[in-house]
Amino acid sequence: MAKVLVVDDAAFMRMMLKSILVKGGHEVVGEAENGAVAVDQYAALKPDLVTMDITMPVMEGIEAVKKIVSSDPAAKIIMCSAMGQQGMIVQAIQAGARDFIVKPFQEERVLESIQKLVG
Amino acid sequence: MLNEYKEVFLEELEEQLQLMDEFILKLEREGGSDDAVQSLFRAAHTLKGSSAAMGYEEMKQLTHRMEHLLDRVRAKKTAVTPELIDLLFRSLDNLKLLKNGIVDSDAPRADISDNVKALEAFERRAEEAATSAAAERDAGWTRPVLSLSDRLKVKEQKEKGHRVYWLSVGIAPECVIQGARAYVIQTMLSEWGEVLLASPEYESLEEGYTESLTLTYLYAGTQEADEIREKVQGLADVADVKAEPVDTAETEMAAVPQAADKPTMEDPQSAAKSKSQTIRVSVDRLDHLMNLVGELVIDQTRIQQVERTQRRRFQDPSVSELGHISDHLSRIIGDLQESVMKARMLPIEQLFNRFPRMIRDLSRELGKELELTMEGQDTELDRTLIEEIADPLIHLIRNAVDHGLESPGIREQRGKPRKGSLAIRAAHEDNQVVIYVEDDGAGIDPVKIKASAADKGIISAEEAETLSDREAIHLIFRPGFSTAQRVSDVSGRGVGMDIVRSHIEKLNGLIDIETRLGEGTSFKIKLPLTLAIIVGLLVKVNGQTLIIPMSNIAEIVRVTRGDIQNMQGQPVVMIRHQVIPVVSIHDRFRSENRREEKSQIPLVIVGSAEKRLALVVDDLIGNQEIVIKSLGAYIGKVEGIAGATILGDGSVALILEIASLFHRNVGQ
Numbered sequence: 001m002a003k004v005l006v007v008d009d010a011a012f013m014r015m016m017l018k019s020i021l022v023k024g025g026h027e028v029v030g031e032a033e034n035g036a037v038a039v040d041q042y043a044a045l046k047p048d049l050v051t052m053d054i055t056m057p058v059m060e061g062i063e064a065v066k067k068i069v070s071s072d073p074a075a076k077i078i079m080c081s082a083m084g085q086q087g088m089i090v091q092a093i094q095a096g097a098r099d100f101i102v103k104p105f106q107e108e109r110v111l112e113s114i115q116k117l118v119g
Numbered sequence: 120m121l122n123e124y125k126e127v128f129l130e131e132l133e134e135q136l137q138l139m140d141e142f143i144l145k146l147e148r149e150g151g152s153d154d155a156v157q158s159l160f161r162a163a164h165t166l167k168g169s170s171a172a173m174g175y176e177e178m179k180q181l182t183h184r185m186e187h188l189l190d191r192v193r194a195k196k197t198a199v200t201p202e203l204i205d206l207l208f209r210s211l212d213n214l215k216l217l218k219n220g221i222v223d224s225d226a227p228r229a230d231i232s233d234n235v236k237a238l239e240a241f242e243r244r245a246e247e248a249a250t251s252a253a254a255e256r257d258a259g260w261t262r263p264v265l266s267l268s269d270r271l272k273v274k275e276q277k278e279k280g281h282r283v284y285w286l287s288v289g290i291a292p293e294c295v296i297q298g299a300r301a302y303v304i305q306t307m308l309s310e311w312g313e314v315l316l317a318s319p320e321y322e323s324l325e326e327g328y329t330e331s332l333t334l335t336y337l338y339a340g341t342q343e344a345d346e347i348r349e350k351v352q353g354l355a356d357v358a359d360v361k362a363e364p365v366d367t368a369e370t371e372m373a374a375v376p377q378a379a380d381k382p383t384m385e386d387p388q389s390a391a392k393s394k395s396q397t398i399r400v401s402v403d404r405l406d407h408l409m410n411l412v413g414e415l416v417i418d419q420t421r422i423q424q425v426e427r428t429q430r431r432r433f434q435d436p437s438v439s440e441l442g443h444i445s446d447h448l449s450r451i452i453g454d455l456q457e458s459v460m461k462a463r464m465l466p467i468e469q470l471f472n473r474f475p476r477m478i479r480d481l482s483r484e485l486g487k488e489l490e491l492t493m494e495g496q497d498t499e500l501d502r503t504l505i506e507e508i509a510d511p512l513i514h515l516i517r518n519a520v521d522h523g524l525e526s527p528g529i530r531e532q533r534g535k536p537r538k539g540s541l542a543i544r545a546a547h548e549d550n551q552v553v554i555y556v557e558d559d560g561a562g563i564d565p566v567k568i569k570a571s572a573a574d575k576g577i578i579s580a581e582e583a584e585t586l587s588d589r590e591a592i593h594l595i596f597r598p599g600f601s602t603a604q605r606v607s608d609v610s611g612r613g614v615g616m617d618i619v620r621s622h623i624e625k626l627n628g629l630i631d632i633e634t635r636l637g638e639g640t641s642f643k644i645k646l647p648l649t650l651a652i653i654v655g656l657l658v659k660v661n662g663q664t665l666i667i668p669m670s671n672i673a674e675i676v677r678v679t680r681g682d683i684q685n686m687q688g689q690p691v692v693m694i695r696h697q698v699i700p701v702v703s704i705h706d707r708f709r710s711e712n713r714r715e716e717k718s719q720i721p722l723v724i725v726g727s728a729e730k731r732l733a734l735v736v737d738d739l740i741g742n743q744e745i746v747i748k749s750l751g752a753y754i755g756k757v758e759g760i761a762g763a764t765i766l767g768d769g770s771v772a773l774i775l776e777i778a779s780l781f782h783r784n785v786g787q
Contacts, residue, residue, distance in 0.1 A: 011399070012127045012169050055161045081296065082168050084186055089299035090321065093306050099355055100303065102295050104172040109293075113355050 002118040003029045005045060007038040007064070008053040008080060016105060017051055017080070024111040035059025039067045042075070048118055050077045052097065054088045062092050069096030076117045080105075125221075128173050130399065132218055135162045137469075139211050140476050147204045147479075153193075159207075160189040166214070178217045181231050184238040185210050197245040206241055208476075210234055269337075272315050273365065276339035281312070284344060286336040286351065287361040294332075294356040298324035301334055304354055311350060312340025337365065402502065405463050412456050413652060413746035419445070419452050420743070420767035460501070460649050467545045467554075468496035470505050474516065474543060481520045488527045488538045489520065495545035500552045501649040507626055508554070508646065511619040515556045515642050516543070518616075523560035523640050533637065535559070551670070552646045559639040563632075565591035575599055592634055593730060596620045624778035627653060627670045629726075645670070655745045655764070655774065658723065659738035660704045664772040666764060667723055669742060671777040673731060677719040692722065692733050699724060702780065703735040707759065725777045732780060747774060 032038035036059040054061040079092045079100040145155040163186040170178035191197040216229030301321035316337035344362040351360045524539035544555045565588040572594045598617040628646040655666035690701040722733040745764040761776035
């Protein structure tokens with residue numbers, strides 16, 4: 001079981017992810033709707049894992065990954081991406097994200113990815 | 120599971136579509152503005168993600184194509200052309216159709232296949248132009264043999280005592296972004312050891328499904344073959360792994376293209392407003408809450424009444440305490456009512472946002488040039504009102520563009536700027552919302568209006584003579600009136616100004632018109648802030664209490680019987696040089712008229728401008744906040760009655776529907 005911070009600008013996506021995570025026995029300790037909030041939340045909540053959307057207003061996912069990893073090099077961040085974002089994922093991984101999952105989310109693949117990182 | 124999300128999905132969909140509308144227009148106006156392209160791209164991207172998750176395959180396809188195309192625009196690989204803008208608008212229209220299909224399963228199904236094809240074709244053409252040179256270069260690629268430096272690296276690693284393997288990594292077929300997956304694998308390998316070569320390079324991998332993909336790495340590390348195989352096997356999307364030790368002879372057959380520089384990432388959005396803290400609440404719940412508050416208001420008036428009678432009967436401290444409690448309760452209910460009302464309010468921006476696109480299409484269609492200015496988008500009003508006022512407003516705007524504004528040629532002849540101007544403004548004015556639609560067009564010609572009305576038999580020729588200009592102009596609100604010479608596609612589709620007017624009056628609003636020939640026309644719409652609770656004037660008619668919505672009332676006067684005269688069989692009264700028809704509510708509702716011979720008759724003047732009626736009542740009681748209740752399904756809609764309310768003494772009072780009184784008066 002991991003404590004997870006869910007970051008996505010679409011409330012709808014957060015709901016989807018949350019329900020997958022909860023079903024998988026994880027605990028969603030926080031939600032953020034943009035990168036800036038995510039950085040603050042990470043510092044405050046110290047989650048085991050972060051799921052991070054890439055395109056968001058205010059602060060994009062990659063920027064947030066950079067900020068979080070610079071404060072905690074051991075941070076485990078999974079990027080939530082979609083078709084068309086290959087270049088972005090690569091940048092996110094370069095910035096320190098550990099893995100990525102692809103929308104639309106498939107439950108078992110999301111949980112597998114988390115398992116591999118925290119298990 | 121998906122159903123619970125549908126509502127949230129639809130709401131966000133609506134937001135995103137509006138954003139798209141706004142930004143495509145901006146793109147058209149400003150050319151390839153980075154901000155607009157970026158926002159459009161993001162909107163398409165978000166929609167693609169959510170619609171895919173909801174299983175709306177067509178919407179996903181369409182947004183995917185849009186996103187793809189916008190990505191090219193963003194990377195400046197494709198220029199912003201009128202063709203591109205039209206294509207984006209077309210796609211947006213189709214998205215709206217798809218959305219309607221989701222909301223209402225009976226709505227006509229949108230066929231997006233042509234649209235998707237058009238997007239693909241557009242992109243293909245753009246790509247062909249841009250990449251023909253690159254394609255030539257790529258075609259000549261063969262797997263290069265290991266360079267001398269590669270071979271040296273292998274040698275070096277072996278000398279360090281590291282093991283060097285050829286890793287063959289089969290990627291699972293369900294992996295969709297293979298390039299990124301390859302990069303993750305390579306990153307992990309680099310953590311465990313060193314990647315000397317990767318083939319194919321992740322940058323060369325296309326997105327999307329491929330039958331099978333095998334990545335080959337030249338890897339150096341300390342692990343045993345089994346150990347590294349297991350590690351790689353544990354990574355996401357890895358189907359199978361082979362690890363074979365490398366001998367020098369073999370290394371000479373390996374292949375790797377050189378990596379090109381990656382495109383740099385766009386700047387993160389810096390200028391953005393922080394989101395206010397909000398939760399989404401369904402309108403049903405707010406409606407219910409409003410209803411409950413309404414009940415409280417009614418009960419509170421009753422408590423006050425009881426308290427008053429008690430006070431008259433008993434001199435007791437407990438009665439005065441009841442009074443204190445009742446006063447306090449009033450205040451709290453007042454605050455509560457205001458808060459709930461505020462919770463139901465939305466900025467009118469929601470509605471206004473539709474207009475720029477509409478104006479753009481209209482002006483193209485009609486060959487007119489105009490500039491739209493909008494003010495007061497943040498003016499808030501009840502969300503039901505926003506929905507209800509949309510049609511009348513759209514009608515007014517269409518009329519203004521179609522009939523009001525002249526074509527550019529005529530404007531120049533008349534010494535006006537070529538571009539017409541249309542202003543839509545909203546503002547709060549003493550507890551009401553006022554919306555103006557103003558154009559600087561030809562104005563309305565009272566002479567033409569009179570002639571046209573006489574032609575159509577709306578007024579007689581004699582009547583036409585007696586009408587003032589102002590009265591004449593108001594004829595456009597009469598049923599059956601339309602001055603359009605030809606029926607254009609835009610206005611004159613049978614929905615006349617009379618419908619606009621009665622629609623607004625149903626909302627307890629008023630519409631007024633100001634026009635100057637050759638200079639322009641201004642429509643002014645006044646609306647209450649909310650529909651559920653109104654201020655009403657309580658009047659007595661034949662012993663029964665009736666309520667007239669305050670928003671309909673222009674003034675209240677007392678006249679003597681002698682002031683009421685007869686004109687062509689219609690009782691009228693002259694107030695400030697205006698002839699106003701007098702209507703007796705007794706007659707209207709066929710109640711017995713026990714008219715006592717009073718010297719003064721109270722008249723309630725309702726309506727506005729030319730269209731006024733003087734209602735005869737027996738007594739004026741006073742004004743009060745009332746909660747509108749429907750009469751219920753059993754009784755249904757009654758002509759002339761807008762609803763009912765419960766008064767302080769527990770009795771039911773009917774609320775008059777002023778708009779229908781006018782209708783019946785016209786019908787006579």
